Amino acid sequence: MAGSKPHIILVGGDGHPSGVPRHITDLARILQDMARITVISEPDQGGFGELERLGIRHISVPGLSSSMHPLQLRQGWRTLKILLASEPADIVWLHARLPVILGRHALANGVWQPPDSTRIAVTYHGLPFGQGHKPWAAKASQWLEKRLLSRCPSLDLVFLTEAHADSMARMIGPAMAKHGTHVLGNTSHLGPLPEDVGRPEGRHIVMTARCGWQKNYESALRLFRALPKDVTLSLSGRGTDSPRFRAHAMRLAGDAAPRLRCLGSLPDVRHLLACADGYMLTSRYEGQPIGVLEACEAGLPIILSGFEGSDALLQDHPMGLRLTQSDVDRDAAGVDALLTRYLSDRAEYEKDIRAHWTNRWSPAMFKNDVRSLVAKWLLQAPHPENRVRAMSSHPGSA
Numbered sequence: 001m002a003g004s005k006p007h008i009i010l011v012g013g014d015g016h017p018s019g020v021p022r023h024i025t026d027l028a029r030i031l032q033d034m035a036r037i038t039v040i041s042e043p044d045q046g047g048f049g050e051l052e053r054l055g056i057r058h059i060s061v062p063g064l065s066s067s068m069h070p071l072q073l074r075q076g077w078r079t080l081k082i083l084l085a086s087e088p089a090d091i092v093w094l095h096a097r098l099p100v101i102l103g104r105h106a107l108a109n110g111v112w113q114p115p116d117s118t119r120i121a122v123t124y125h126g127l128p129f130g131q132g133h134k135p136w137a138a139k140a141s142q143w144l145e146k147r148l149l150s151r152c153p154s155l156d157l158v159f160l161t162e163a164h165a166d167s168m169a170r171m172i173g174p175a176m177a178k179h180g181t182h183v184l185g186n187t188s189h190l191g192p193l194p195e196d197v198g199r200p201e202g203r204h205i206v207m208t209a210r211c212g213w214q215k216n217y218e219s220a221l222r223l224f225r226a227l228p229k230d231v232t233l234s235l236s237g238r239g240t241d242s243p244r245f246r247a248h249a250m251r252l253a254g255d256a257a258p259r260l261r262c263l264g265s266l267p268d269v270r271h272l273l274a275c276a277d278g279y280m281l282t283s284r285y286e287g288q289p290i291g292v293l294e295a296c297e298a299g300l301p302i303i304l305s306g307f308e309g310s311d312a313l314l315q316d317h318p319m320g321l322r323l324t325q326s327d328v329d330r331d332a333a334g335v336d337a338l339l340t341r342y343l344s345d346r347a348e349y350e351k352d353i354r355a356h357w358t359n360r361w362s363p364a365m366f367k368n369d370v371r372s373l374v375a376k377w378l379l380q381a382p383h384p385e386n387r388v389r390a391m392s393s394h395p396g397s398a
Contacts (some may be wrong), residue, residue, distance in 0.1 A: 005036050006080040006378055011080070012041035012048075013096030013105065014065035016211065016238055017265060018267055019290045020096045020125050021047030023186060027093075028056045029171055030370045035378075038101075040064075040083060046265075059083065066098045084112050091377055093121040097128060102142070108151035110347070119377050123184070127164050130171065131308045132214075132285030140211040142171060149175040156180045156377065160288035161309045184373060187366035188293035188357075193274040200261075202230030203339050205303070206276040208269055208291040209283065211239030219305065220282040221252035224260065226332035231339070233280075234261040236272055241265075273298040278339050282323065283307050285286040296357035299350030301342050303335055314318075318352040 008031060012024045021041070025048060028037045032054065038052055042336035044176050051058045061083065063076020080102055084092065092114065094103045107120065108113035114120065128145065149155075157179050165183055169176050170244040205224075209215040213334040217235065221386060224233045233256075239245055239265025250257040266272060269291075273279070279295030280303040292313055295302050302317035304310045316322040321338050322333045342349050 006034070006093045006314055007038070007088065008035045008093065008374070009038045009040060009084075009087060009089045011092065011096070011099045012039065012064070013092045013098050015042040015045040016210075017047045017048050017062075018238075019287065022290055023123070023125065024095055025054075026187060026189075026366065028116075028342055028372060029054055030367050031374060032056060032372065034371065038087065038089075041096075045065040047266075053270070064096070064099055064102075066096075068247045073098075081106055081111055082293075084114070085235050091121060091374070092117045093123065095123045095125065097125075100124070101148070104148040104152050104155070106277075107153060119156060120153070121158055121377070123158040123160075124164060124168070125160060126129055126285060127167060127308070130285070132283070134213075146172055146175050146259050149179060154178050154180070156182060158182045158184050158373075160185050161312055163309050163312060166285070167308065182373060184369055185214055185361065185366070186290050186293055187361050187363050188290055188297045189363045190270050190273070190294055190297050192261070193270050193298055195274070196277040197271050200232040200234075200259075202232060203228075203277045203343070204232045204234065204275060205278045205280050205335075205339075206234045206236065206272050207237045207280050207282075208266075208272070208294070209281060210237040210265075211242070214284055214286075216239065216282045216305065217245075217249065217285050218252060219323075220280060221249055221260075223282070223323070223328055223331050223335070225252070225254050225256045226328045227256070228332075228336055229256075229259070231257045231335075232261065234263055234272060235258045236263040236266050236269065238265045247376070253329075269294065270298075273300065276300055277343060278303055278335070280335075281305065282325070282352055286310075288313075293357065293361045296361065301340065301353070316356065318356055366392050 001218060010024050010027060012020055028039055028051060031037055038057045038059065040059045040061055041048060042064045048058060061076055061079045063072045094100045096220055128141035136377060162183050165181050198297060207220060240262045246262045249260060249262055253260045265367060278301045280290055282305040284307060286307045286309055288309060292302055302325065303321045304313060305323050310322060314322055319338065319342055323335050
């Protein structure tokens with residue numbers, strides 16, 4: 001937009017603390033000196049609290065989080081259409097599953113007709129189909145993606161990992177041809193950890209993930225039951241302190257239940273990570289989980305299931321373990337050995353793990369990647385002939 005500071009609209013979904021609000025807030029912070037930033041999302045429930053402190057405009061729209069309530073979806077759909085039509089922007093960048101669908105549906109059906117000068121970007125915070133998804137849902141999502149990408153004008157498609165970009169190209173096929181493809185991973189920025197924290201007795205594994213089928217806490221609890229009796233497991237994330245989840249988790253933990261802690265959503269995970277000896281994530285599918293990056297920043301070993309993208313997280317990691325999730329005894333022996341090795345020289349391993357994080361997922365690297373990508377978008381006209389596959393040089397994307 002000639003003669004004025006560029007305007008970038010970032011569209012998110014749910015307002016609770018999670019990876020997508022964190023990613024959007026990081027983008028807003030990094031880009032606010034390059035452009036006027038507007039964030040559109042559900043009302044803040046702790047996920048977008050930093051925007052007000054940064055002085056970034058935030059428009060709350062109920063109905064943008066994934067929901068099975070038709071009236072809520074309709075409200076979000078109608079309000080989002082009105083806002084996108086009334087807010088001229090150089091870049092509209094869609095995040096979160098529902099806004100990604102609604103925005104492209106509006107484009108494909110001509111309900112939203114942005115000026116030719118407006119660049120439309122879409123970030124996939126994990127693929128909506130493929131490994132780990134329920135077969136019927138994956139098939140429906142794949143059909144929807146093909147349809148939307150075939151009918152939409154040229155878009156900039158952003159993936160958190162190169163593996164996801166390649167999977168999308170393979171599974172969607174020719175419908176991808178007219179769109180630009182980019183890889184922009186996540187980052188973490190815990191900063192220094194507190195030193196005076198109460199540590200559970202023995203060895204301590206933590207998980208930071210909300211409740212839900214995706215996170216597969218059942219697998220983690222089956223494994224926990226087979227671990228040595230000196231291991232404590234702490235679960236932190238939205239819903240993990242609910243009576244229903246707690247009762248279910250305690251049943252699955254069996255005799256290990258007295259060593260299980262269900263903590264709920266924490267305002268600051270640094271205290272939890274500071275008293276941990278290892279980090280575990282047993283998800284069925286993921287994007288690029290910020291919790292794992294935070295664990296690396298904290299200098300902790302990581303214990304991961306085989307979700308798509310876990311290989312990249314474990315590649316060259318000084319203290320990483322991939323679970324089989326089919327042989328509980330073997331997995332338990334592997335976790336036991338990993339923790340024992342880590343604690344034999346914790347200071348040295350912490351140093352190596354943090355160096356690994358610095359080389360792949362540091363805020364400085366993320367900032368450079370974001371600014372380089374957006375600078376290209378602002379300089380290039382948003383037409384197919386100007387779209388290029390611009391993979392990030394970020395090692396964590398490989």
